[in-house]
Amino acid sequence: MPELPEVETVRRGLQPVMEGARFAKVEARRSDLRWPLPKDFVARLQGKTVDGLGRRAKYLLADLSSGDVLLMHLGMSGSFRVLKGSGEKTPGNYHHERSQQLAHDHIVFHMGNGAVVTFNDPRRFGSMKIVPRAKLDQEPLLRALGPEPLGNEFDAAMLARACHGKKTSLKSALSDQRIVAGLGNIYVCEALHRALLSPKRWASTIANRSGAPNERAERLVDAIKAVLKDAIEAGGSSLRDHRRTDGEIGLFQHNFRVYDREGQPCPTRGCSGTVKRIVQGGRSTFFCPVCQK
Ligand SMILES: [Zn+2]
16 A cells, blocks of 8 residues: 555656646546546546646645646555656556556546556555545545644644543554554554654653653654655655656665564664564554664
């Protein structure tokens, strides 16, 4: 499942071909993805210009000249391909296998600038929806989302307030989209390792009795921002490499410190621990029981 850095990398890959461009022709090759497409999906896009391509959590938001917003989610296995001139590019930084099968090309945007943007999704957990911009703040998919982890609003005071009195693990608090948006299993594990905090620690222990942040909350927020920025930077460099070679990106090599590294030595300097896997809330957690307290 793509997480926030992957979606941001996709956004940066699509931005140059979509922003400022008009949907000359839109093909919806089926009537549903995860959910049915709006009946007037093609009509509401065709002829409209993309004024901006933004992101909220793991949703891409294309602002249209009509006042509508096209919401796009990659789901589990969705990816975009961009065909422009001679080379085909796949913007992104995919942890999952990307499908090359044309049978899974469900939505095709023919942009006025000549670019062809194709959404491919074998498992069809991805989604597209059109919402009037004026009603975006009432949109159920977005309404319950907590702050963006890279935004200024997300800081130690905010996180401590959200975790104050919570009788749940830090792992599950950080995975809760209402507390912070867009973090998934991978980057929660990575951030907790960087912050040297145990995923099993009670979430409430990053705040003092009045709900003010302690030093752990500061460390955790710094680690979350750093881990996401590094991943976006790595995704960005995969885009640059791609432009240089003008070939297929291939699966991006993720450099995780603990995620999916059970039994390997802990990368923390001076730590002799071994990465352990446990299951929390039905999901694997990877951590070092020695340096993560
Ligand atoms: Zn360690």
